Amino acid sequence: MNTELLKRLAHAETTAHARYGKTGETARFGPLTAVHAGPDLPVDTGWHNGTRPFTPTELEEFEAFSLRHAQPTTLHLLSAFASPVLPMLRERSYALDYVLHVYIHDLSGNFAWQPADIREEQADAWATLAAQGFGLGTEKIMMVVGHAPGTQLFVADVNGTPAATAALSVTEGIAAFHGTATLPKFRGRGLQTALLAHRLQGAAAAGASLASVFVTPGTGSERNVERAGFRLVGARLTLTRRG
Structure with a gap:
């Protein structure tokens, strides 16, 4: 360790x-x-x-x-x-x-491009969509997350329809990945994999040397970050x- x-x-x-x-x-x-x-x-x-x-x-x-x-x-x-x-x-x-579980990813290499329609979004619209992915009762906290200073907000679209969210913030050279949610009807389409790749590219471009993410053990999210090249370094x- x-x-x-x-x-x-x-x-x-x-x-x-x-x-x-x-x-x-x-x-x-x-x-x-x-x-x-x-x-x-x-x-x-x-x-x-x-x-x-x-x-x-x-x-x-x-x-x-x-x-x-x-x-x-x-x-x-x-x-x-x-x-x-x-x-x-x-x-x-x-x-x-x-x-x-705590995962990190070194940002010194090149990252494979993932075909997806991903764009940046304004805080209020992002928070509303993220709450639909996270579930009832999360609207208030998603607004707080969306409006936190220094946070980049991303939305993945499917055929022009907003389908998934993700967020990125860089502090002291470490890019924190969070705000990851997919609307129920769009799950299983690889959107989170695409959003991980997109943020790795963005974090490296922003000058971060490491990316980090916290995930619930044994979930699909953990499998996604492992496939994206993150490595387990501990627990929160x-x-x-x-x-």
Whole structure:
């Protein structure tokens, strides 16, 4: 495992996470960055930047921030940096919510062109379409994602009809791939594979040296990123304090 690479990734993700606080508040407690973007939003969380373990005081300050904003005390950290802080988190009643696999792709080579009708889209139209792919109740968070500073938004069309979405943001030389959704009737047509290839090309052109993506283990999305040449480097743990 390349610890330095994962430190770089954790730092970039933490820095990018702070963008979501533009509609609310961002606060830093040592290596933790906490965001409140608005009521009941999935990005109302904290991120650990991988530089060092957080202290009990820093964790308590993050918990106070979450309490003040009436949001769950939810924290993301990469698996490489979890061991030193897990005993503290268990003692303070944190439980694991879910795990995502972390994949990266080197951007120094050339990428195969994928035949597809892909274009950039404005934030509101992109968010509306992405919510149709992600499902009922995701409209608000997709608007937040779509309007985050520095985010490129893409739509794949099928015969002139919008069919799938994807997003890309570059922070500290790392391109984060996210916002990936396909409308139900267009699934199974290779649109996500095409959007991955398109973003790899775009990320390299934007000067990024690495691309990263988080995926649910054992899903079609994981198979897609593996086929696109991404390699597994770890996991992202999401934990929430109970009670």
